[in-house]
Amino acid sequence: MTVMEFFGCGLIAFGPPFSMFCLTICKDPIRIIILISAEAEAGLQKVSEVGVQNPVVTDRLTLSYVAGLGFGIMSGAFSLVNVLADAIGPGTVGLHGDSPYFFLASAFTTLAFILLHTFWGIIFFQALDMKNYILLAYVFFCHLSVSALTLFNKSQSYAASIPPIYIITLVTAGLAFKAAGGSFNNVKAACVSRRN
Amino acid sequence: MANRGDTVRDDDQLVAATNCSDFNCISGQSPQRLMANDVSENSAFGARRAANTNREVELDEEEEIKYGAKHIIKLFIPVSICMLLVVASISSISFYTHTDVYLVYTPFTDQTVDTSTRVWQSFANAFILLGVIIVTTIVLIVLYKFRFYRVITGWLILSSFFLLFLFSSMYLYALLQVYNIPLDYFTVAVALWNFGIVGMICIHWKGPLLLQQTYLIAICALMALVFIKYIPEWTTWVVLGVISVWDLVAVLCPKGPLRILVETAQERNESIFPGLIYSSTVAYFTNSATVNTTMADTENEEGGNLTDTVPVAFVDPSQSNRPTVSSNQSVSNAQNQYELMEEERGVKLGLGDFIFYSVLVGKASSYGDWNTTLACFVAIIIGLCLTILLLAIFKKALPALPISIAFGLTFYFATSSLVQPFADKLANEQFYI
Numbered sequence: 001m002t003v004m005e006f007f008g009c010g011l012i013a014f015g016p017p018f019s020m021f022c023l024t025i026c027k028d029p030i031r032i033i034i035l036i037s038a039e040a041e042a043g044l045q046k047v048s049e050v051g052v053q054n055p056v057v058t059d060r061l062t063l064s065y066v067a068g069l070g071f072g073i074m075s076g077a078f079s080l081v082n083v084l085a086d087a088i089g090p091g092t093v094g095l096h097g098d099s100p101y102f103f104l105a106s107a108f109t110t111l112a113f114i115l116l117h118t119f120w121g122i123i124f125f126q127a128l129d130m131k132n133y134i135l136l137a138y139v140f141f142c143h144l145s146v147s148a149l150t151l152f153n154k155s156q157s158y159a160a161s162i163p164p165i166y167i168i169t170l171v172t173a174g175l176a177f178k179a180a181g182g183s184f185n186n187v188k189a190a191c192v193s194r195r196n
Numbered sequence: 197m198a199n200r201g202d203t204v205r206d207d208d209q210l211v212a213a214t215n216c217s218d219f220n221c222i223s224g225q226s227p228q229r230l231m232a233n234d235v236s237e238n239s240a241f242g243a244r245r246a247a248n249t250n251r252e253v254e255l256d257e258e259e260e261i262k263y264g265a266k267h268i269i270k271l272f273i274p275v276s277i278c279m280l281l282v283v284a285s286i287s288s289i290s291f292y293t294h295t296d297v298y299l300v301y302t303p304f305t306d307q308t309v310d311t312s313t314r315v316w317q318s319f320a321n322a323f324i325l326l327g328v329i330i331v332t333t334i335v336l337i338v339l340y341k342f343r344f345y346r347v348i349t350g351w352l353i354l355s356s357f358f359l360l361f362l363f364s365s366m367y368l369y370a371l372l373q374v375y376n377i378p379l380d381y382f383t384v385a386v387a388l389w390n391f392g393i394v395g396m397i398c399i400h401w402k403g404p405l406l407l408q409q410t411y412l413i414a415i416c417a418l419m420a421l422v423f424i425k426y427i428p429e430w431t432t433w434v435v436l437g438v439i440s441v442w443d444l445v446a447v448l449c450p451k452g453p454l455r456i457l458v459e460t461a462q463e464r465n466e467s468i469f470p471g472l473i474y475s476s477t478v479a480y481f482t483n484s485a486t487v488n489t490t491m492a493d494t495e496n497e498e499g500g501n502l503t504d505t506v507p508v509a510f511v512d513p514s515q516s517n518r519p520t521v522s523s524n525q526s527v528s529n530a531q532n533q534y535e536l537m538e539e540e541r542g543v544k545l546g547l548g549d550f551i552f553y554s555v556l557v558g559k560a561s562s563y564g565d566w567n568t569t570l571a572c573f574v575a576i577i578i579g580l581c582l583t584i585l586l587l588a589i590f591k592k593a594l595p596a597l598p599i600s601i602a603f604g605l606t607f608y609f610a611t612s613s614l615v616q617p618f619a620d621k622l623a624n625e626q627f628y629i
Binding site (some may be wrong): 106 | 265266268269272565566567570574577578581615619620622623625626627628629
């Protein structure tokens with residue numbers, strides 16, 4: 001049971017990011033490097049400096065997406081990895097009046113945060129490039145409000161925290177798509193340029 | 197075959213010389229299916245270069261980055277696998293996390309003394325260990341200088357024999373004990389014999405590249421586990437620091453022993469012994485007269501026997517004045533029957549680096565906190581990434597330990613004492629920042 005819970009929660013939190021990684025990043029070594037070094041500012045700078053000649057790196061949208069996803073995965077891993085290690089057993093939570101949904105709620109919140117970090121990355125890069133201060137402010141306040149929403153988790157009223165977080169995630173996803181110049185043609189163009 | 201290769205090479209070198217190019221691409225058939233893609237890309241690129249010499253410089257830079265990144269990834273994967281293996285073993289097999297016996301090189305093993313005593317004892321242990329390593333390195337270099345190849349080969353074979361048989365049987369024993377699996381001695385003997393002998397053949401003679409790489413990774417993981425078990429707790433951290441400084445000195449100092457080793461190998465147009473380095477590609481070629489091999493190495497220690505390994509090595513076809521970026525050729529010995537004219541770009545990393553990276557991550561994971569482990573892992577990978585980028589900038593052999601280990605140690609102490617309590621509290625409260 002605990003092992004099932006471990007794998008279930010792990011896949012909930014890291015399954016979608018892992019798919020994103022496999023579909024968009026793992027084919028291009030430079031992107032993997034950016035993803036890993038997203039945590040370390042210096043490393044990221046170094047990579048992008050050295051990579052100036054390369055169209056893949058100068059493509060700021062790719063950079064923002066990859067860096068955002070990398071940051072999201074790292075932050076998600078940091079917040080969930082010890083919880084997951086506890087989930088594997090030998091005991092479990094929920095026996096002494098605590099919510100039995102502790103692990104599930106943690107996993108879903110982590111997923112939302114990984115996705116949100118990716119979207120925030122895209123919007124933030126774009127907003128700074130375009131000097132669009134409204135979008136910039138949106139990212140700040142969105143981050144603040146989502147983090148504040150997770151305060152509900154402490155009293156284990158997950159219904160008050162997780163649905164709003166996911167609604168915000170969807171809205172942010174829409175904004176990120178728009179910030180990335182989202183339209184069907186763009187998606188197609190992106191696919192083509194990746195193949196090159 | 198050889199003739200064709202020669203002419204292609206000459207043409208290419210002409211082009212290379214005029215362009216200050218970084219590539220010498222020789223078409224050839226790779227014995228390794230793994231590398232087939234690269235080779236074809238390489239030769240295609242070479243052909244394009246020969247045809248059109250004007251846009252070369254720009255193209256070069258792009259390709260440089262692309263190949264640089266590719267090789268970084270090619271090292272990421274084995275390094276990650278090695279670290280993962282060690283971390284998995286440490287966290288599932290308690291045998292490796294505590295001990296009453298220590299290495300003879302670390303005489304001060306009392307872990308109950310007060311802090312200041314423990315500090316100087318750790319340093320004393322680390323310097324004794326370092327002294328042993330320095331002496332062994334010098335012995336190796338003297339042997340190499342005076343061409344006692346058989347002695348060195350015998351030495352290497354002996355150490356890999358110990359690793360493959362003794363340490364793997366130890367590992368198997370601990371593993372079976374943890375999972376409570378009964379197994380008769382006969383089966384164990386047959387399995388170990390096969391495992392060990394195949395490994396010896398692959399490492400010291402020949403075998404599929406993938407198998408050789410697998411064995412090298414396994415050896416490193418076993419060695420790292422032994423270090424983690426038999427070196428006193430605080431000494432491990434000091435050793436990691438001291439060894440990376442030594443790596444820096446040995447590779448970069450004008451009279452550094454490893455530099456001497458590398459330069460001697462270079463003069464003689466030889467490769468450094470297999471079983472010391474992990475190579476992302478293997479290429480065989482006969483005509484090495486024009487090839488300038490640059491290699492650096494660090495040393496690692498194995499149980500009773502000390503062996504030297506090469507951290508990051510690369511070769512430049514430096515007929516042109518500007519040498520290449522992180523390219524290499526492994527020069528095989530003449531006994532290879534399938535000598536192919538071929539040069540490939542690849543990065544080499546000494547097994548010692550694999551071992552000490554794994555020791556750091558394994559030691560971090562032995563305290564049971566995954567945040568710290570993850571931080572150390574990422575730190576080492578970023579350090580490796582930076583080292584390879586520096587390789588692209590300086591275009592000479594570099595020690596692979598200092599940056600990674602410095603990052604790893606910083607991240608370890610920062611995460612375990614600052615980040616981890618905070619992250620634990622946040623995870624408990626399910627508060628996300």
